[in-house]
Amino acid sequence: MTSFTPYSAFLGGTLIGLSAVLLMLFNGRIAGISGIFGGFLALRPGETLWRLAFIAGLIAAPLLYRGFGGQIPFAITPAAPLLIAGGLLVGIGTRMGNGCTSGHGVCGLARLSPRSLAATLTFMATGIGTVFVVRHLLGG
Amino acid sequence: MTKFAAFLCGLIFGFGLVVAQMSNPSKVLNFLDIAGHWDPSLAFVMGGAVIVTFLGYRLVGRAPVSLTGRPFEAPRTLPIDARLVSGAALFGIGWGLVGLCPGPAIVALGVDGWEAVLFIAAMAIGMVLYDRVLRPILPSDSPDPGGIAAVSRPR
Numbered sequence: 001m002t003s004f005t006p007y008s009a010f011l012g013g014t015l016i017g018l019s020a021v022l023l024m025l026f027n028g029r030i031a032g033i034s035g036i037f038g039g040f041l042a043l044r045p046g047e048t049l050w051r052l053a054f055i056a057g058l059i060a061a062p063l064l065y066r067g068f069g070g071q072i073p074f075a076i077t078p079a080a081p082l083l084i085a086g087g088l089l090v091g092i093g094t095r096m097g098n099g100c101t102s103g104h105g106v107c108g109l110a111r112l113s114p115r116s117l118a119a120t121l122t123f124m125a126t127g128i129g130t131v132f133v134v135r136h137l138l139g140g
Numbered sequence: 141m142t143k144f145a146a147f148l149c150g151l152i153f154g155f156g157l158v159v160a161q162m163s164n165p166s167k168v169l170n171f172l173d174i175a176g177h178w179d180p181s182l183a184f185v186m187g188g189a190v191i192v193t194f195l196g197y198r199l200v201g202r203a204p205v206s207l208t209g210r211p212f213e214a215p216r217t218l219p220i221d222a223r224l225v226s227g228a229a230l231f232g233i234g235w236g237l238v239g240l241c242p243g244p245a246i247v248a249l250g251v252d253g254w255e256a257v258l259f260i261a262a263m264a265i266g267m268v269l270y271d272r273v274l275r276p277i278l279p280s281d282s283p284d285p286g287g288i289a290a291v292s293r294p295r
Contacts, residue, residue: 002167002179005160009181012160013188019153020189021196026145028206029213031153033243038267050146055246057150062250064151065158072158074248075166076255078238087245087259089234091266092274094242097227098215101241102153104228105186110193111214118220123232124172130236131172 002073020107023054032103033058034094097123142208154247160185163247165239172236223278 020031027050029036040051062072078086094100097119099108104123108116161167162185171182205211218224235241240248240259248256 002161002164002170002181004179005181006184009160009184010188012156012158012162013185013190014192015152015156015159016185016189017156017192017196019149019156020193021200022152023146023149024197024206024212025200025203026149026207027142028208028210030215031149033153033241033246034267037242037246037264038271041264041267042271050142053143053147054150054153057147057152058154058157058243058246059250060147061151061154062158062163062247065155070158072251073161073164073167074251075164076238076240076248076252077166077169080258082237083255083259084262086234086238086240087262088266088269089230089237090241090245090259091234091263091268092270093227093229093231093234093266095227095267095270096274096278097224097229097231100231100243101186101235102243106189106193108215109186109190110197112194113215115215115218115220115224119224119228122225122228123235126229126232127172127236128174130233131169132175134237135173136175 016102016106017110020102020110030103030107032099032107034090034100035098035103038095093123142210145208153243154250156185156189157244157247163244163251165244165248167239168241168244169236169239172239 023029023031036051036054039047040055066072076083090100097104099116099119101123104116104119109120157163160181162182167179168182170177170179201212238259240256242263245256245259245263249260
């Protein structure tokens with residue numbers, strides 16, 4: 001069980017927003033992580049190294065945070081088959097739907113994009129439905 | 141410069157996820173569990189992020205190009221079609237099964253163990269599978285649905 005943490009959640013959100021604004025200001029790019037990661041996998045000339053640098057920054061963040069003594073609560077409960085199924089669905093779904101929580105849910109909503117609003121409402125609904133089935137109907 | 145800026149942005153994004161505890165799948169699942177012990181924190185993360193991005197994009201959009209000279213990118217204006225909704229629906233199911241989406245999954249690589257590696261490997265396979273196999277055979281109701289157009293303003 002985790003508890004409601006409105007202040008740290010809002011502070012973290014503003015940092016994510018700051019990152020999205022800076023990436024647009026410096027590189028002219030949308031900070032959609034599935035797009036950045038998927039584009040990295042496509043290995044197009046001129047489109048690989050900045051994406052790799054962004055991904056390296058994401059991985060370095062928790063290492064630095066811990067290096068300065070910060071605690072990072074972390075618990076993955078699903079078993080390996082569910083991790084694989086979830087990963088496949090997230091991979092296919094984000095490419096098919098052109099984005100995830102960051103691209104649609106943050107950058108797209110900030111651009112007042114109707115497509116991003118539709119995508120965000122859809123993945124929130126199926127996410128909530130999936131957790132309801134797994135936790136309350138199947139008792140996972 | 142584009143690489144350094146990208147690294148810095150990834151770092152700030154990652155700090156944001158860590159501070160908000162969004163790298164913790166259990167916390168994300170407790171947001172999606174509205175019938176259980178609901179933890180609304182994720183809504184505050186998105187709220188903070190959208191407010192800052194909304195205001196920031198409007199300031200940034202006054203410049204003709206980005207600081208590195210690249211044009212501002214904005215996805216093409218496409219209709220809300222079956223492909224968008226189906227993709228978002230599949231993504232939501234995967235997100236709900238594990239509690240990880242792409243950003244937190246990559247941050248989790250720097251936090252702990254094999255689970256994130258397994259999830260990301262499957263995610264990468266799913267992405268390549270869609271791009272190389274499924275996209276060419278699925279009916280497309282929008283022209284060039286995967287395309288990104290460069291426009292002069294990010295809005």
